[in-house]
Amino acid sequence: MARLQTPQALANVGEFTVSELSQALKRTVEDTYGHVRVRGEITGFRGPHSSGHCYFALKDEGAKIEAVIWKGVAGRMRFKPQEGLEVIATGKLTTYPGSSKYQIVIEALEPAGVGALMALMEERKKKLAAEGLFDEARKQLLPWLPEVIGVVTSPTGAVIRDILHRLEDRFPRRVLVWPVRVQGEGSAEQIAAAIHGFNALPEDGPIPRPDLLIVARGGGSLEDLWSFNEEIVVRAAADSMIPLISAVGHETDVTLIDFASDKRAPTPTAAAEMAVPVRAELFVEVGGLARRILSSWQRGQDFRRNELRAAARALPGASDLLAIPRQRLDGASAALPRALRASTNAHHRRFAAAAAGMTLKVLRAQVAHSAHRLDSAGTQLQRCARATLRHRRERFEGLAVRLQASKLANQQAQRMRIAREQERLQRLAERARRALITLLERRQARVDATGKLLTALSYRGVLARGFALVRDADGRSVHAAASVAAGARLSVEFADGRVAVTADGGSGSPVEAAKPTPAPAKPVKRPPSPAGQGSLF
Structure with a gap:
């Protein structure tokens, strides 16, 4: 059982100042927890502070910890903190004596969960934007x-x-x-x-x-x-x-x-x-514009008509228009001799005053002063010319660098576009070749099927099976024995040739009468059997 300490014993315990206790706690936390990895959601982030440091907190379902990223570390980070993203932070724990709380000083930050998808989306966005797929110049008008x-x-x-x-x-x-x-x-x-x-x-x-x-x-x-x-x-x-x-x-x-x-x-x-x-709004707008056009035209016509009438009423006669100018001309003609004499006297007095001040010493002083001013102006002109030339040269060099960069970027974009078009053309050419081969195969199969159908429907196939075709003297086919008269000349066609016969009227059976000795029968040429099918004869 622990022994209770008396007030006298407690009075002997060493005292700590607040700063000493805070520093002791700081050392304990930093020594116990070195580098740690913490997973949580960023909250309270409103952008970097004016000093460049980033202050926010990491939270999960049950707790929250303050976090800080110093300015130098934040500038080197590839992944920047954003409000609401789930991240994995690597850093060390420490305390902040000013508010008696602990915090994590983050040295590395990486996305987790949805934040990883957003980081992948940003990386893909930068890649496609660098290829020019998001340029405003590519967009079409609707x-x-x-x-x-x-x-x-x-x-x-x-x-x-x-x-x-x-x-x-x-x-x-x-x-x-x-x-x-x-x-x-x-x-x-x-x-x-x-x-x-x-x-x-x-x-x-x-x-x-x-x-x-x-x-x-x-x-x-x-x-x-x-x-x-x-x-x-x-x-x-x-x-x-x-x-x-x-x-x-x-x-x-x-x-x-x-x-x-x-x-x-x-x-x-x-x-x-x-x-x-909106179709209804278009109808209303078109109707309103038509009414406004008609009303404006009518008002304009009325205004111009009234203005023309007023101008016609206010137009004076020719004598009235010339009366005042005629009086002015008469007055000027009367005052002209006096004005000429006064002007001559004034110019004479000015000439005399100027001649009195134009001595040789004054002229030399003015020449020297003018020469000094001319030298000063020449010196200033040279300095201004050199400064202007230097400024223009620097400007042209900057423009040349920008032009070269723009040229290289444009060439790269055009090369990529040509490569895409060539790849697309190759795909279309391959599709066209396959389509042509398929079409030729279908047409060949159709021709073969039509040939087989023609062979199957031809009467020569029937003759090859042992039948004969009877024609009269005009070459028409004979379909019944009753239509053949006695002694009629007939032609009997077999598979290997034709035979001329004469009809016997007694029994209706044909009797061979062309030649006493029949010609030897030629061997029957049967069509070749299809591959894989045996002969029926």
């Missing part, structure tokens, strides 16, 4: 009133119903839906194939080529919308020759296809509103 609108989305979701309903309310247009999966495995390939498929439609084909494309999906988490961050989808949107509107998620959701598309809509309904104007 058609003011498209005839056909292509929609790439799920056929069973509420997105397509919202788009169709909004188009019906604003300006009904023909809509082609390419059904795809908008989430899960294989969805990115289907979306890219749909964009390429719409672009591959011929303009005059049975299925019209859309004038505008809408790639739409409802809201969801970052994982649900990840298909629209895939590189294959972004490149398909950037390569689309048809203007494209991306409407993925809600207004706060951002995907990489939004940067590559020609226009980004916050929602699928807003995409439908961007696609077409």
